[in-house]
Amino acid sequence: MKLVTGMSDRLPLAGVLRLGRPSDIWFKPALSVVAAVAPPNLALLVLGRLDLAMYTMAGSLCALYAHSRPYAARARVLAWVALGMLGGLATALVTASLTGSAVVLVTVGAVLAAAQKALCDATRVGPPGNVVLTFISSAALFAPQTPDRIPGHLALAAAAAAWAWLVGMAPGLPRPHGPERRAASGALNATAAYVETAGAGDKAEGGPGDTARAHATAAVQAARHALLSTRRPTETRAALERLVVRAEVALASPADADPALLRAWARQVRGNRPVPEVDDLTGLTGTGTEPASPHAPLWHRLRPLAPLAVRTALGCALAGYASLALGIGRPYWALVTAASLYQANLTLTWGRGVQRVVGNLLGVLLFAALVPLAHTGDVALVLCCLALNFGAEALIARNYWLGSVCVTPMALLITEFAGFQEPGRLITERVVDTVVGALVGLVAAVAVPDRRRQRVVRTERTGPRTLAATGRSQGPRPDRRTGETTEGVRP
Template sequence: MRKHAKPSGKSASDAPAGTVRVRALPVRSAVRLRRPVDIWHKPALSAVVALAIPDLTLWALGRLDLILYTSAGAMCALYAHGLPYAARARTLPWVVLGMVASLGVALTAASLVTSTALLVVCASLVAAAHKVACEATRIGPPGNIILTFVASTAFFVPQRLGQVPLHLALALGTGVLAWLVCMAPALIRPQGPERTVVARALEAAAGLLRTEAGAGGGEPAGVAHARHATASAVNAAWHTLFLVPVPTPARAAARAGLERLLVRAESALGSAGDAVGTAAGSGGREAHLADADADIEARTPIETRAAAETRATAGTVTEARPQPRTAAEACTGTGATTEADCLTGWARELRSGRPVPEAGLSAARAEELAGAAAEAPGPRRPAPGQPYGVRAVLARMAPGSPLLPIGARVVAGCVLAGWVSMAVGVGHPYWAVVTAASIYQANTTLSWQRALQRVLGNLLGLLLYTALLPLVHMGPLAMIGLALACQLGTEAGITRNYWLGSVCVTPMALLLTQFGSQVPATTLIADRWIDTVVGAAVGLVCCVLVTNRRAADRIEVALGRVAAAETIAARLLAAGPATDVDDPREIRRARDRLAGCLIELREAADVAAGEWWQPVLPEERIAHAEQRGHRALAGLVRRLSAPTLAA
């Protein structure tokens, strides 16, 4: 997929009317391994603990036939690990309720409906609801696949209506357990999630500075990609910090420290305007930061002054400060290291769990974070006028939403995959439904990659399950241990590539099937393989036939929003430095609006570029809009960083 379009010298308007382009579907990039996500172990360990407790309890009671229902609630422990604990405490109950509701629909249908074909339709509709809801709420990994896997399986489990309340109670009880497990780390590192997301922003900003320094001039694709990655990481970090409550002065001071670091990371975008036309000068950046640090003393935030007074009382602050020993200290001390090294050092400090390092800021930014303006005291808040919560979710699902074609693809693909599986005589048609539901991504190219990854991973997973059969035959306790090990392996591998995680998902799914009923291993392996191929093939056919023409329309909307945000930014920049106390707040809102619009434009362009059959995209307009937008964004960031603003 083309990541960043550049002017080609040929406008899209020069293309013949009705021209479409057919993209080649990649193979090598689909199987390439990436670096693992930094927090993969957190959902992995949470899920293992949440699954192990009920599994071992059921084993002790001799009721392993109930393991599907306890697993439904326990697997909710995989969600919301990127959220601060206060937001996680509010989000996980909704995940659990969604899981229990889906399970209730599936079990009720299984007890009342006798037609397998009709059950396939019901499972497909629920799978589409999961996909649209997870995309609209932006719940994050693992997305809809866990909900769909559990619900689709439950549609085909023999059930009596009188058993449904007990089974739902088991799922709800283990869901409460999953909530407790996911919230337990707050007792040890209450700031863990927000420190991690700020560290990511710092690392992205450091990568941008190094890329600019290596580019030497102009705007190569690497600089554009690094700038977008930095803007996205900073934007995500701000949204995460917005979710952090500040009920006490201590919590406010802790959050303010993270905000200061994030502002310093955001200042890397201030060189974007220079990178568009000329090389970014690292020496000029160091001089600017040194001048900004010199202006801090008289306008230091309250939290920083209190910390300094405490250190002075303890005898740790002297007139002659010792030579810095870490990159973080060097940033606020002698300036012996580069800005990129400073940001990387700060990120390392945040991940290590040490106290939040101090970041030198200009007077204007320090006053902003400390709430110096009497009209808006306290930590930074989102810009007003933006929908959030339930309103934002409903807006993303409104008529005309690009999510609706994806939902239509899921329904069509899952129904046809399940029916084809029934036609070839497979005894587990829900596997074909789950496979079809799992491959649908934002566009055709990503869906093709996911289908390829799913087929490859399941094939290797079946080979792994065959090798593990001697251990499976050792008894239920060994099966529980293998299932937990596969769960851990899934989370360890899936962030590197989906196919690698699928290698462990496949034997785990087969083990869960074996707990409820004894089916010959050869039958299970054959059914799984046939359903995988059928689900992937039929799903891809439906993906191509059910086109997403709204992807190109989304680009036009995003271009309009970027133009409007860039106009507002240009007006503020043209006005020059102002002394009005509301000016920094207005510039901050314009910066937030423009950054969000630029991210939305890039995402819309990437989605549309990955559609297999799509009109020619306005690449030149997109490139010009991004260049102008990032130049204006850089100006806003520099304006907020300028010491003259607080003079």
């Protein structure tokens, strides 16, 4: 009985599917991916070559990344994501052109998935992390390929990635400091909420005041890192830094702070209005939100991730092999499912598995409803995919399973760009691969534990109590719904 109770505590179902609040910029990635995907796909539609859409989609999906980062940092991240995408795609295309062995293809896909997971975690690229890159490379492994067509396919992906880079950077023209302003506004609003809670006399451990302080500290740290990542000093950045210092001071001494003033500053910071001028109080902070030390070399950041890479490779390979043994024609779906599960610990990995299975099962039902419309013609097919792209990015911040409801039919419809297929077979294969990938992925997570990361997560769970006792930040914590660390908190 104790064993069952312990397992239910570690692998809960309650709360895994609970919806959170939408991101305040939920519409930005949703609109960006539509703007990145639509022109290449419509151009291929006009040319009668929708069969090439898989390669342009590979580049277009780079637009999903780095929306919370200041534009100088965003330019670098998007460029590296595009290079990583092209590297994985090139490896997959060359492999597919050299062998038709499904076992070899699954093995290469598993190794690529492990490398992508480790690199994305080590570089802290942020959501959607390795999943999109693994989806691209795994699908390319099982597409018919010949060596003479590889340069053209890579050129299409590179052109679409360049367009996605421009789409991601375009909002910087009218609002060059938009991300930093949002981060500073979030820090001021979160600090005001904590000041109001502290003023109400909430001293209970783990209560609303404890939680509000943890949220405020994380928001202030996110603003600090956002301002640091701009690198180029400007008057606007200096003014925003002074406001963030004010938030730090209020966090350290809530009794002396005015929440109404903090909220007024937060409103003024948004948009392109002049940033409020306040006194420079640098040096008077005590909240522990000082900038983190520079990153260690990439090799040093990769070494602790070795167990995660092994687990990802093992889980993806076994999931793909199991799918092959069951006679499924697209084992990369099982491989991608396994790759999407791995989070900071077993509890979060279990939660992601539940979210993935629920979202995919609901997603195939949505696909079944959309198929009659999508099969009316290529124009309807492209428009359905664009709508699902928007829906996926608009909803996934609420909970991973909700976004997966749109991602699943989108992935199924993409397979039909080369020609309409029998819906029943697609649905059956997707359901089987989802269940197989989730089960085998969880087995691999249990078989190859990452004790170092588990210790880190256990420490992070005490963050609110530590904050209440010491006033010092414990750094970014993983989101309980997704297992991802908030992108803006990362340097």
